[in-house]
Amino acid sequence: MRALSLNEIAATVGKAARGGGLSWGIAEETGSAARWLAARGLFAPAAFAEVLEERARLSPPLSRGEFAPRAGFAALCPLCLGALLCDCAEDIAAGDAAAMANNVAQPLLAAAFLHPAARTLKTGFALSWRGGGVVVFASSATVRGDVFADFAGTVRISVIPPPLSPPIKDGGGDCCLKDGDGRDAGSPGWRRLIKLAAKTMVPSTKQSRVRGAGAGLTDND
Amino acid sequence: MPAPPAAALRPPSVVMQPRRMGAFHQTRLSFMRALLRDAAKEGWKFARTVWRVNKKGAGFAVYELREGARAYSLAVFCSDLPAEKRSDRVIAEEWDSVFTLCDGALTAEEAKEMRKDVLLQEAGRQRENQLVLSRANRSVRLFEHTADSLARGRQPKTSLMEEAGYLMRTTAVYANGKFGVADRERICGRAEMRAPFRAEMLAVWMFRVFAADIAEHLAFSRAPGAAAKLSAANRKRLGIGNATGLGMAPFLINHPQLLHKWMRAREIALARARAAEDDDTAREMFLREAKKAKAHAEQWRTDDKTQRQKITELQKDIARIIRRANRREKKTPQFWDLFYRWGEASLSLEGQEMLVSLMTEPRGDLVDGLAQEMSADESALFRVPGAQKVFAARRQLEKHYDWALEEDFSRAESRARFWYVSEEKMEPRLGECAREPGAELQLPLVVARDIREFHAALCAFDSRAPLAEFLLAQPQHRHSARRLNIARRCVYGELRGNLASARLLPTDMLRCKLSFFGATRFDPRSDRWLRVTMYQNAPQPGENCGGDDWAWASPGDCGE
Structure with missing residues (x-):
């Protein structure tokens, strides 16, 4: 197996997110979240593909005060939730009580969006759900139980002081990828992401090949 | 100090x-010049360690550069490409030579194993120990003339060398994780690799030696007894060409x-x-x-x-x-x-x-x-400041993007073009809105227009709300919100132009x-791509002549 590079993962997942209909801004953060996960052995391409292919069934959070899906939606989009959590990280860090999100698809993906906030606020963010959870630090993570859960009815969000001796990975849970190795360029999940990313590209015409790329003069010299 | x-x-x-x-x-701060200064200062050693090229010029070679305890190896695979298949452009599929810079020393067997994937370039899967992937073609104007002259025991004509400037020219030079090569993280902590584009600059500098070696090799194959070597002055006179297309523009x-x-x-x-x-x-x-x-x-x-x-x-x-x-x-x-x-x-x-x-x-x-x-470290300002109030963001926008707010988008020519990625080659291209399909898939490169729309939306929103609330309601502005946060700390970060304008070059x-x-020697071949020369008159790797006084040095300046 030839491993995917982190840069390929960030670029392709970012494009796939855009191809899946997200705004450029959230797409960039989706790419960054995937990269962060991949660097920690936690990247499951199928999880991203699942969310992006099913975007129509997933809702952004209701409001800044209520991390729950809008009426008529089965679950929260973890990418929209992740972006909002990162935006609200100061509030979360300031409040003593844990924040909570309801009906979250692929909660690990939402958690990964918090790594820039963990960096600027120099703290860790813990997301936990029934049977699993993850603590996100700027450049490390601790995982517990079923970290790759497809869905969580309730996700609790709290602040954890940074570890004294990072980086650490894995708090003793069984952390194994369900999509084979997440950095395998041949995995089915990765192929689904490539397909989504292709939706951002414009099919070539003879005109675009000549004009758009800017030839027109002889190439040889 | x-x-x-x-x-x-x-x-x-x-x-x-x-x-x-x-x-x-170019200036003293240009990356090639900084590389040559470091190479001279640290006394990097250079050698050709493998040369397995047949009489027709097909085969492979390995060059090795040693920096203290570390080695960087350039593996070059060359062929005898028919003239009609030779093209300068990224859209080509075959080249005279393909090459890769690897982290560490490389045996002939290890290099040989990489051949298939390196030949495939974008279509192949590269290895983690590869730092750079690229390819090059011979200059039609100069290469054959040089090989032929040398075979006759003569040096190539000075006037032709000056006109062309190089024996071979590269097209794309890929690094930083592209197609599976190493991420920049692998090397950016090393003092000799910290500078931007250092691995790419190094690969091209080493490849320049190959371009001269292969011309000499062909000359010797044709006339084993009579062929001349390329003089040191002429080796110095010749750089490496590069043809650069639109891909670099979105980078900025x-x-x-x-x-x-x-x-x-x-x-x-x-x-x-x-x-x-x-x-x-x-x-x-x-x-x-x-x-x-x-x-x-x-x-x-x-x-x-x-x-x-x-x-x-x-x-x-x-x-x-x-x-x-x-x-x-x-x-x-x-x-x-x-x-x-x-x-x-x-x-x-x-x-x-x-x-x-x-x-x-x-x-x-x-x-x-x-x-x-x-x-x-681009992750430093990646986070959108969600706690910032809408009025504060608006005030900052008006301060740092006054030029964008002044840009006139009412004229058709200021909305003429769109940038997109082509499905065929996954490379950026430029389309005409009026004549070509695909504008709905355009890249977010028209900063002035996006910022103006962001500004209008901020003005219409509750000014005391935090950006988090604004962006939840209007996520389409998230990209601009991130740009704004960067622009307030990076005042030289934005090119003040309109990338949709028909007038932008x-x-x-x-x-x-x-x-x-x-x-040097920028040569626009249209409004969208140009040719340049790299390392012309520069010393060779392993040569020590100050490393610096090379930019426009006349031949003979380097202690000859």
């Missing part, structure tokens, strides 16, 4: 104009933190040079470099009419710079600052930016250290980036 005295920095409103950026020349927009670092270092260099003492040594060196620049401008060939006019003006400007530098003025502390102000008022943009290059040239002690400050952006690389 306190920072040296400096004049005021030129403001972004002056510097970040596409036309000015499209008039930049997508990396505002990096662009800021590059531009700021260059501006600080100028500010220090303007405030520097007026001494005879500096005046002499300035004059010497100006004369070399003049000779260089006289050798600069292009078929592009606009660029030709600019070069003519530049030649006149350099003559005026030399005349002024020759005037025996009394020494004043403001000598260099007044010189620059005179240039700003009297010279063309090409001339003014040449003056920047020339004035910083004698100031290695004040300037070279800035090359260390041209990398950026993408080649201006390409030239700006290539000047930071250290390329």
